Amino acid sequence: MASNEEILSGLAEIVNEETGLAPESVEMDKSFTDDLDIDSISMMTIVVNAEEKFGVRIPDEEVKNLKTVGDAVNFISGAQA
Amino acid sequence: MPRKVVITGLGATTPIGGDVPTMWANSLKGVSGARTIEADWVQKYELPVTFAAQIATPAAEVLSRVEAKRMDPSTQFAVVASREAWRDSGIEEVDKDRLAVAFATGIGGVWTLLDAWDVLREKGPRRVLPMTVPMLMPNGPAAAVSLDLGARAGAHTPVSACASGTEALHQGLELIRSGKADVVVCGGAEAAIHPMPIAAFAAMQALSRRNDEPELASRPYDTNRDGFVMGEGAGALVIEAEEHALARGARIYAELGGTSVTADAYHITAPDPEGLGATRALKAALFDARAQAEDVVHVNAHATSTPVGDKPEYTALKAALGSHVEQVAVSATKSQTGHLLGASGAVEAVMTVLAIYDRKVPVTINLDNQDPEIPLDVVTSPRELPQGDIVALSNSFGFGGHNAVIVLRSV
Numbered sequence: 223m224a225s226n227e228e229i230l231s232g233l234a235e236i237v238n239e240e241t242g243l244a245p246e247s248v249e250m251d252k253s254f255t256d257d258l259d260i261d262s263i264s265m266m267t268i269v270v271n272a273e274e275k276f277g278v279r280i281p282d283e284e285v286k287n288l289k290t291v292g293d294a295v296n297f298i299s300g301a302q303a
Numbered sequence: 304m305p306r307k308v309v310i311t312g313l314g315a316t317t318p319i320g321g322d323v324p325t326m327w328a329n330s331l332k333g334v335s336g337a338r339t340i341e342a343d344w345v346q347k348y349e350l351p352v353t354f355a356a357q358i359a360t361p362a363a364e365v366l367s368r369v370e371a372k373r374m375d376p377s378t379q380f381a382v383v384a385s386r387e388a389w390r391d392s393g394i395e396e397v398d399k400d401r402l403a404v405a406f407a408t409g410i411g412g413v414w415t416l417l418d419a420w421d422v423l424r425e426k427g428p429r430r431v432l433p434m435t436v437p438m439l440m441p442n443g444p445a446a447a448v449s450l451d452l453g454a455r456a457g458a459h460t461p462v463s464a465c466a467s468g469t470e471a472l473h474q475g476l477e478l479i480r481s482g483k484a485d486v487v488v489c490g491g492a493e494a495a496i497h498p499m500p501i502a503a504f505a506a507m508q509a510l511s512r513r514n515d516e517p518e519l520a521s522r523p524y525d526t527n528r529d530g531f532v533m534g535e536g537a538g539a540l541v542i543e544a545e546e547h548a549l550a551r552g553a554r555i556y557a558e559l560g561g562t563s564v565t566a567d568a569y570h571i572t573a574p575d576p577e578g579l580g581a582t583r584a585l586k587a588a589l590f591d592a593r594a595q596a597e598d599v600v601h602v603n604a605h606a607t608s609t610p611v612g613d614k615p616e617y618t619a620l621k622a623a624l625g626s627h628v629e630q631v632a633v634s635a636t637k638s639q640t641g642h643l644l645g646a647s648g649a650v651e652a653v654m655t656v657l658a659i660y661d662r663k664v665p666v667t668i669n670l671d672n673q674d675p676e677i678p679l680d681v682v683t684s685p686r687e688l689p690q691g692d693i694v695a696l697s698n699s700f701g702f703g704g705h706n707a708v709i710v711l712r713s714v
Contacts, residue, residue: 242369266433273429 224276224302229295236271240264250292258291278302305480309714311553312392312541313653314384314490318534319639321360322387326650327657329639330665331685335518336640337532344498352510354517355496356534356641373434374447375412376494380537380646381444382451385488388539389452393553394486403456403484404449405474406539407467407491409645409701411441414497444492444537456484464701465605466564467491468538468648472709473562475542485547490539491649501533507572509609521642522669523606523613523635524677531607534641538649540656556660560694560712561592567704574612574700578619581698584706585623592710594694596624599631601664601688601695603655604679606635607642616698617677632686633679634658635667648699652709655697659713662688 224232234245241264254260260268269280272294278301280288288294313323318336320326336356345353362379363371371379385406415438422430437443442460449458457478461470468491475487504510511530513520521532542559565587567580575581589596602620606613621628636654643650658664664686673681688695692713699707 240369240372242367263433263437270429270432 226295226299229276229298230291232275233272233291233294236268236275240267248291250290250295252291253289254291272298276302307545308476308479308542308559309545309548309555310540310557310559310656311543311548311555312388313556313656314387314391314539315537315650315653316358316360316362316380316383317536317640317643317650318356318359321358323391323653325359327654330636330654331663333666333668334639335521335668336534337517337520339517340496348498348502350498350501351505352501352512353514354520354532355501356532357496358536373438375415375438375443377408377412377492378438378443378447380494380535381406381490381492381539382447384490384492384537384539385448385451388488388541392541394541394551397486399453399455401456401485402452402454403478403487404445404454404458405461405471405478405487405489406445406448406458407461407471407645407649408441408444409462409464409467409493410495410500412439412443413495413500415439417497417499448488452488454488462645463705463707464703465642465644465647466699466701466705466707467645468650469652469697469699469707469709470564470705471649472540472542472559472652473564473707476559476562479542479544486541486543488539488541489649490537491646492537493644493646494535495644496533496535504533511608519669521608521638523604523608523638523667524674524679524681525670526672526674528608528610528613530609531637532641534643534647536643536650537646538653540649540652555714556656558712558714559709560594561588561590561710563587563591563708565706567706569704572702574615576615578615578622580704580706581616581619581700582622584708585619585696588696588708588710589623592694592712594710594712596627598692598694599624599627599696600693601632601634601655601658603651603658603695603697604633604635605698605700607637613674614677616700617679620679629680631680632664632682632688634665634682636665638668638670648697648707651697651699655695655711658688659693659695659711662690664688
């Protein structure tokens with residue numbers, strides 16, 4: 223079980239690896255598309271890498287609901303519980 | 304008269320240099336880009352061929368990490384070479400609706416395709432990357448160059464095995480002559496030094512087995528040639544309508560006078576032993592350029608170093624140029640670079656353009672005993688080309704019976 227801070231920092235690493243964005247720019251209230259300029263292909267790569275890293279399953283139909291970094295952190299946290 | 308087309312920008316990333324100045328200096332000196340492959344897969348799969356001519360400067364040193372991650376190596380090479388060519392052209396402003404791309408590959412994203420297959424089998428479909436399709440598609444290099452430069456007048460991908468790179472120049476010339484574009488970034492890219500293509504080319508007995516002496520393995524025209532050496536990389540050329548180049552005061556390297564593409568319709572891999580398809584391509588390209596055989600001073604030959612391939616090209620040159628063939632300085636640059644497959648024509652076009660511009664000819668290495676059946680004037684030590692109006696040819700032939708020839712002229 224990872225804390226929300228741990229999930230956020232792990233997710234920031236994944237986003238950095240995929241997009242080159244600085245990890246500290248990946249904050250809870252940031253929108254993946256509007257703030258971080260992440261396209262759907264990068265988003266799917268991030269999702270799959272997050273699944274492996276956190277040992278969860280994020281269904282495809284759930285991905286569209288993950289609008290902000292916080293949405294993703296909360297979903298992963300809930301899925302781990 | 305069709306629109307005149309000139310060459311104003313050159314780029315390359317090759318086994319003998321990660322940019323044009325380095326490659327060109329090395330090609331005039333005569334160096335080999337072939338080395339033993341250090342990767343563990345050579346031993347793992349017990350490959351019968353353990354060497355290749357790998358890229359001199361890894362693309363990862365030129366591109367950003369995120370850029371490289373989303374591109375197959377073939378596309379990485381294309382972007383590296385085309386950026387150099389674009390910078391070299393000095394073009395600052397261009398109508399992007401009149402800027403096209405013709406970027407070839409022989410094989411496409413074979414690393415991406417086979418890596419994805421491994422991932423699927425080992426980890427399942429969920430782990431296959433969403434970027435897999437755009438990375439493996441053979442139009443990936445052309446599309447990436449179009450995206451990088453904002454070229455909107457079409458992004459084309461000629462695919463004709465080892466003739467692909469030369470066919471890209473043929474397409475580019477047609478695009479400008481027909482009025483569909485004013486500027487075209489032409490080129491070819493290949494990144495197939497992977498165990499599967501090595502095994503496959505070795506299976507057809509096409510590759511040299513000189514594992515103990517990689518630098519000596521690519522030896523076109525030599526009696527002891529035993530196959531080609533796999534190479535990788537990309538070449539890129541900015542070609543431009545002459546009036547467009549003159550209007551912006553561009554440096555003009557040479558004129559792309561004419562091109563031709565023919566098909567042997569003889570055998571899927573073996574060249575026509577009489578070189579008939581190649582002869583037709585040579586004659587048609589000279590006609591297209593309104594050039595005479597006697598104008599030709601230099602040929603960058605296809606000459607891959609296979610026992611069966613080198614001779615029909617000589618037969619074709621003799622048929623197309625007549626007795627003048629004895630007066631022509633021939634370079635077999637694959638002796639240095641290895642065979643870059645779909646990129647070879649583009650890289651050799653860059654060298655041929657520079658031969659005209661600098662009046663210097665790349666040397667052919669490893670020619671110890673010239674095949675008596677191929678009595679060409681092969682350049683093995685530094686040689687200058689004459690002043691005045693000169694014409695040079697670059698030939699490429701590909702599995703499938705593809706023959707492509709370009710005719711370059713001094714300006």
